[in-house]
Amino acid sequence: MLGSKKSVATLHDHHEDRKLRPSLSWPHLVAMGVGAIVGTGIYTLIGVGAGLAGPAVILSFAIAGAVCACAALCYAELATALPASGSAYTYSYVAMGETIAWIIGWSLVLEYSVACAAVATGWSGYAAGLLAQVGMTIPEVWLHGPHAGGILNVPAVVISLAVTGLLVMGTRESATVNLALVVVKIVALALFIGLAIFAFRGENFSPFMPFGFGNPLDFSTDADGKRYGVMAAAAIIFFAFYGFDAVSTSAEEAKNPGRDLTIGILGSMALCTLIYMGVAAAAIGAWPYAEMAASDRPLAFILESLGHPLAASLIAGAAIVALPTVIMVMMYGQTRVFFVMSRDGLLPHGLSRVNPKTGVPTTVTLIIGGFIALVSGLFELGDIASVANAGTLAAFIAVAAALMILRKTHPELPRVFRCPAPNIIAPLAIIGCLYLFVSLKLMTIAVFFGWNVLGLAIYLLYGRAHSHVRTKG
Numbered sequence: 304m305l306g307s308k309k310s311v312a313t314l315h316d317h318h319e320d321r322k323l324r325p326s327l328s329w330p331h332l333v334a335m336g337v338g339a340i341v342g343t344g345i346y347t348l349i350g351v352g353a354g355l356a357g358p359a360v361i362l363s364f365a366i367a368g369a370v371c372a373c374a375a376l377c378y379a380e381l382a383t384a385l386p387a388s389g390s391a392y393t394y395s396y397v398a399m400g401e402t403i404a405w406i407i408g409w410s411l412v413l414e415y416s417v418a419c420a421a422v423a424t425g426w427s428g429y430a431a432g433l434l435a436q437v438g439m440t441i442p443e444v445w446l447h448g449p450h451a452g453g454i455l456n457v458p459a460v461v462i463s464l465a466v467t468g469l470l471v472m473g474t475r476e477s478a479t480v481n482l483a484l485v486v487v488k489i490v491a492l493a494l495f496i497g498l499a500i501f502a503f504r505g506e507n508f509s510p511f512m513p514f515g516f517g518n519p520l521d522f523s524t525d526a527d528g529k530r531y532g533v534m535a536a537a538a539i540i541f542f543a544f545y546g547f548d549a550v551s552t553s554a555e556e557a558k559n560p561g562r563d564l565t566i567g568i569l570g571s572m573a574l575c576t577l578i579y580m581g582v583a584a585a586a587i588g589a590w591p592y593a594e595m596a597a598s599d600r601p602l603a604f605i606l607e608s609l610g611h612p613l614a615a616s617l618i619a620g621a622a623i624v625a626l627p628t629v630i631m632v633m634m635y636g637q638t639r640v641f642f643v644m645s646r647d648g649l650l651p652h653g654l655s656r657v658n659p660k661t662g663v664p665t666t667v668t669l670i671i672g673g674f675i676a677l678v679s680g681l682f683e684l685g686d687i688a689s690v691a692n693a694g695t696l697a698a699f700i701a702v703a704a705a706l707m708i709l710r711k712t713h714p715e716l717p718r719v720f721r722c723p724a725p726n727i728i729a730p731l732a733i734i735g736c737l738y739l740f741v742s743l744k745l746m747t748i749a750v751f752f753g754w755n756v757l758g759l760a761i762y763l764l765y766g767r768a769h770s771h772v773r774t775k776g
């Protein structure tokens with residue numbers, strides 16, 4: 304019922320024009336992880352989370368980070384044991400079979416593609432604010448999609464297409480640009496903490512938990528069904544932590560997968576957790592959370608309110624420069640997942656052809672870039688982020704399950720990194736992800752399942768009949 308499993312022996316058995324070129328070392332992969340993780344989540348979603356949980360949003364960051372840490376340990380083992388592109392899709396294919404692999408691969412569209420669109424809309428808010436400061440005001444109808452009373456979010460479309468063009472140029476080239484921009488991003492956040500800490504006021508943390516902790520059976524809600532509480536915020540803020548999994552999609556392009564993937568996944572996760580906790584504490588302590596939550600550029604808003612207009616402009620400028628790193632890494636991850644699904648025959652085979660000059664799957668990159676541009680132009684940040692979270696949580700659950708299964712079925716695999724206490728860490732990752740999943744808005748959950756019903760229909764009509772594992776097995 305779950306379909307054929309992919310053999311470990313065939314993971315690297317591909318024609319030359321469908322192989323990716325090893326060109327990345329561990330600094331590129333750490334920067335890739337940081338570039339994907341530190342982005343809209345801290346520049347914009349910190350305000351959304353504060354509006355849902357109040358000062359206790361710091362707990363929301365800690366909970367989301369703990370769940371992601373468990374998942375990161377599972378990813379690190381599987382990425383080094385199965386160093387092939389495809390990430391959770393490939394691990395599921397080997398451990399659980401084709402049907403589950405398809406569901407996870409299809410869910411990854413919600414993680415990577417939709418996350419890219421969410422970041423693009425967040426970038427648009429910062430870009431418009433900075434342009435307005437220099438007298439170049441963009442009409443509101445060109446800053447929002449139809450759901451928010453506008454026509455099209457033009458800046459979001461432009462940045463999506465620009466990143467697509469950069470990825471088409473080549474993997475190492477785009478990774479080098481990402482590395483440089485990540486440095487800009489970290490320096491900007493350090494500047495924010497350095498200035499905000501001097502305005503720290505303990506009373507801003509009282510009441511600490513105005514909307515309660517929250518659980519899936521007892522959330523505070525408004526008239527639109529929006530959920531409040533620490534867990535409701537954690538389910539959204541979770542978007543701020545994932546991205547390390549995109550590093551695992553680069554397995555075939557890493558020069559030394561065993562070493563580089565371990566450092567890239569775990570190193571980026573640890574570094575980003577420290578950055579997030581520092582920024583969240585400084586932001587809440589410097590300004591009342593309710594006012595911060597009302598801004599679509601909360602960090603810049605806080606600095607402006609504290610009388611640091613130049614620093615606010617620098618933060619906004621850094622966001623404009625650095626947020627595209629998130630789009631770049633997430634888009635990169637999605638193209639690699641689609642590339643592998645195509646190479647396996649589950650999607651049209653032409654999508655897995657690699658450009659011999661750049662080593663990039665150009666066709667699939669252009670298609671995904673166009674899709675991301677469309678979504679970012681039409682939808683708003685909050686809705687997009689929550690839908691992206693649903694796909695990510697499904698992938699994390701699958702990876703944790705695959706870890707436990709492969710420990711039993713393939714104990715001989717060379718595991719450069721071994722997840723500590725796998726019978727504790729993997730179940731914790733699954734339980735934590737399930738808890739966050741049911742903490743999402745009911746509409747988000749419904750969209751997730753509706754998306755996968757559509758995906759299964761495509762699989763049954765096309766993918767199942769063209770699967771290379773089935774036709775060659």
